[in-house]
Amino acid sequence: MAEENIPSQSFNIRELSTKTVTLYPARAHVVREIPSIALQPGQNEIEIYGLAETIDEQSLQIEGTGNGEATITDITVEKVINKIAFDDVCGPPEELDDDDLESDYSDSDDDADDVKISRQERNRLNKAIETQADLETSCSVQLYQLEQFTKTITNEFSDAKKLEEALHVYESERSRLHLGKTNAGIEIEKLTKQKSKVEWRLKRAEKAEKEKNKEAVQAKDLARRKKLREREQRHKEIEKVRSERATFWPAYVYRVVVRLETAMFTPGPSRRSSIGSITLSKEVPESSETPEKSEGKVTTSPNEISLSLSYVTTGAFWLPWYDLSINSVKKTASIVYRAEVRNATSETWTDAKVILSTSQTSYSGLDDKAPTMHPWQVALSRYNPDNDGIFSKAEISATQAKIQKEISSQAKAYAHAAPQQNRHVRSSVASHQLGGNRMQMIASAPNVELHRGISSARKSKKASILPSFGAARSAPPGAAPAASNVQEYAYAGYDPTIEDCGESLDALAPTALDFEESAWEDYGLTATYDLPGTRTLAPSTLARRYKIATLNATSIALSHIAIPKLRAAAFLRAKLKNPSSSVTLLKGTAGITLDGSFLGTHALARVSPNQAFTIPLGVDPAIHISYPKPTLHRSTQGIFNKERAHVFSRSIFVTNTRPAPVELLVLDQVPLSQDERLRIDIVSPRGLIKEGDVVKTGAPAHEARKAWGKARATLKKDGEVAWTVEIEKSQAAVLKFEYEAKMPGTENMINS
Template identity: 35%
Template sequence: MADDTVHQLRYSISALTARSVTIYPTRAAVVRDIADVAIKPGRTEITINNLTPLADEHSIKVEGHGMSAGAVVTDMTVDSVANRMMGEDSEDSEDSEDGESEESEDEDALRPPELKAVIAELKALRSTREELQNRLRSAGERLGYLRRNMQYCAENVPAMPELEGYKSQDEALYKEMKGVREEIEKVDKQINAVVKKEARLQRAFDRQRRKPRRERELKKALKRDKREEKREQKLQLPSRVYRIKITVENGVLPAETKTVTAVAEMGRSRKPEDDEMPVRELPYLRISYITGGASWTPHYDLRLDSTKQQGTLTYRAHYTNRTGETWKDAKITLSTSQNTFSGLEDKVPWMAAWNVTLQSASSREVRDDGGLLSPAEVKLRKELHAVTQSSMPQETVNVVKDTYRPRYSYNPASPSYSPVAATNTAPEALRDALRAKKKRVSTATTTSSSSYRAAAEPSSDDERRLTRFNSAHRERERASPPSPPPPPSDGPSSRFPLAELAKLQVATSSAESHGMTTIYDLPGVRTITSSKLIRRHIITDVTLPTVEFSHLAVPKLRSSVFLKARVINPKAGGVTFLHGKAGLTLDGSFMGNTSIPLCVPGDHFDVGLGVDESIQVHYSKPSKKSSSQGMIMMKENVVNYCRSIRIHNARQGPVKIFVLDQVPVSDDERLRISLLQPRGLRDEGDQVAVAPAKSKLGTAQMRKNGEILWELRMDNGGDLDLPLEYEARMPQGSAIVVK
């Protein structure tokens, strides 16, 4: 090489505009342009400083446009260096404090000329008085010295000097002091007059400047608040950052050198406009990299209407920039590539298989109930027993022990009959017990820490959620007279143009699908600073024309009826719902937060809406009857088990209810279990029509693991009974045990 000169070009990331930023769920692809990059003949070293330390150094790529034909990238290095921008924050704060002091000095310059003259006059009078005070003190000291000298001479000098000289000096000093005192009195009167005049002028000036002063003080307070807010939101600058060095050689390498085109990654499918120059007719360099510290998550607002069987879903994106960099004038794109994620907390209980077998009646494994209760019921009773054994009042213990007391006494003729009166089934009794425990803890402990209270006291969120649905529906179903028409008025349209009365609009995004990835382009360009803030953007609003509401009860495990909504994602919209959190509103009442699973167009997802208190379910106590059948040598025991499920519906209009129960499944060929009610169910998949009450039709289906599913339709409220009866046949001397 004839010339070893290396041309240097230096840039800082903070000074570069961001052409585009594609945000993934846990990171972002950033593309930046460096305009007017002059690649001279020979070797040029381009240094880019202050790249975020969260960037993946192996993802950094460069490309160039408008370069000379002989420019070739021959080397690129990435190293970690100290951040030189660490001290800028403190300098900014010092500058702001200096600005405040300058504002306070400007207050003196705003005084009127008359007030300034009075202040100057008062200052001159006080200076004159100070000089007179000095003259008076000097004359007094000289007079005192003269008199002490005369006394000394009278006591110690035999021949007294002439006294006329002392007398004349004494009189002169006395007259001088007297004159000075008179001048001081005159100056004091002038000072008092000027002080009063100054106070009067200052009050007038204060009245005149009170409003501007308040405005300035308010501006200062706002500036302080903004600085404090910025300080809280701003992330701590990293101590070390990346530095990129790119070596470009122009006209140096041999002509036969093999090369490939340098291409930067856009983080998405490339578009024709990606090759447009940021500045026309100028060469520019493009750098791309993947960085952490950026993310976006889907969030939804789901609004359901149970009367119209419809809904609306607002699809929002929450995105953040915590990379330590500012994306200036960037085109923001959200991508679903590599999406990774994590309801209403009151979930429907689910039954496990109830498998039984035979043991000798004298075996220790045989329970007292003789196989009457499923494992889930036994577990529930043990949990309730553990609660009752804790330190609770005796009346609470008695309530919990009565686990399966009916929810209501079914006697419509009785004047005290109330189908929605809450009594003490297992979950409600347990909840009442926890309330009593919470009250006792709060009265016995007065100085507990917040962490202890959080651990000792049960949360009331579930209690509010359980009652919110019932109260909302009672308000809707309560008969109310129609609202009177509003009084006639001119209305706002007579005072404002129609254009001014238009509703505020919200910008949404456009969507494109590329294979298994969907990208959402946010409109326009925007500058996103690095901070702790979460920014929100509405992607789209989706109308849900079909929402199916149904109820599900598993009375064996909980005497409550759960409301469920099946939301169908319309094919026409073509929007795929990603797994994310959702705020749920039902019939205008906010229910709480739930989650939405991945759902493609044409598919559906279910949303649990908690317990519907307007529908009550009662699971009667089990009963059994034993008998013996067969010949003497081949006798067998026959045990008949009976249970009944009673449902009371206080809602108006048609209601679809699913009820789930089960019978045990034998794992021993000597134990034969047959279902008697509902009739006709024997094998898995069997389905029969049932009519539990007049004008109330439905079906019963046998499912796997002995589960029985009733699908019922109730119109305009009422009650119905679902009998469940099965028998077990076994050799004499045997007993049923749960595996």
């Protein structure tokens, strides 16, 4: 059979129904259905046109069911220019027409009777004046023609009698025309005077009517302007929708061609020997014919099948969004887990079952393989390397790659797939089989698993040695980098003031309006969320938010932390626990609300079920921190081997203006010596000698006040000193901090 004679059927992707859309954090899996396809005996060709250029052609799969015997011989996937014009689908741009609007608000129908009569009289006089003016003009033209005729009389009429008759006719016609012109002028003058009187009466009547109906006229004018604005606004909205659709209108689309073959007459022995291309028998109704009689019979009725097309696209995905409301009085928190869904493809999925999957955040996929560690070779050098030989070259390269991947991960999620070359995908065997009412085609090219997602990059923490106590300067309050350092240091560091949160799933007070919640289900390492009902996801630059779950936490812990060395401020933070035993909070953005006031957004890290996490709440203005400049006392010791001693003294003032006691963690540090000749000891708080030592310290800022609270100091690693301070309401405390540095008399202490 010639290829041009193969029966062909074409389906546009916009006309196909969508069964399910499974959204992942970086892509989406779409399943579409083509029901009731009638196949002719022999070869058939089915074209599916208009797939978005963001699809991954290697993920394309076709499954189907049918009541007949059919075999898929091959499938082609090709990227072509979109032959469907945008105006053919969405129509031409709409134009505004104000004629109807002006006619709707014509004020002639609402005029008074005297105004209408005067206008009618004026219109009658205008027509009469025009008639008389036309008559006057006509007489003037005829007189002119008559005068031109008299100039030719002496040449044409040689006979005296005929000349006399011509002159008589001239005199008679001239008198008639002159009289008509004169009467027309008199009539025009008379009508003009009448018109002036009528216009005067009309002017007076319109003025009286205007004064009488001034408010009604203004109301009508306002209504006309309002309707005009509404039309313009409606036109802008239509143009906005049209412009948004044009943004996603594809210049290129994918065209999928599926070739099938249905059973025809084939000799019995030949069919039994063709094992590689066998087609399993269909379900046939009971018949009186025996298999021997029916064997070799030509199929005349068409086979009917239904295809299911599935593919992966990178233009659609979902991201988690959280609404976190904290009540500082009741020590409770509510976490509303939402899904932010985006569709940046050129396809509209109508009435589809939407499923959200977390698989790509649970593990990264097949392409993310375990690295190979090679031998770490080192050598001696006279020069000090940048990393002091701590990190190998492979480790440095891996860290840089991780940072680069984290920076570009969000950009890749919004980017469209790169254009791919046209491919011709054929099956690895001669044909695929349809049997037991089920047909499935799997291309020979390797499939790309759906569970390829974004790998969570963890920020590496590196301890840094800050400048010496005396050389440190407080950062300006408006310096953004210093504030950022304080935030990262404060919320990632040690926290002895926060206790574990309790767990509760009690519902908060009911609200007037609520969102539909999704049903979730765990499958090992992944979880899926089924949105209730069906949804229509059209291409849009806006994100749609759906509610997944509401989690309620009780017994949250609120505490403060201050690092006055970097910024003289107390930062409030809340520690709470994920109260669910099954829902994992994925990495996303959280909107923070404290006691009904929206504070801003926070990048929430991944939180496993029953895991505790900390939320920063910004600077608490009710806690005042003062960090005056340090004092330095120098002295010299020894007779022969003189040794210098520098004593650095500093005070930290903490004031609580809140009407309740607060607990505060204050952090400072002493420099770490890199030379054995430089010895540094803490003088105050006395007793901090080695890591882990804890002593009581603190004093009231005013001697007259005794019951200020209590504090204890702890020496941590890397020279960090942590004060855990409990200050009563409306009280102030001072924390003394001194350390002594001893060094040879000829040496100075500098930052290394």
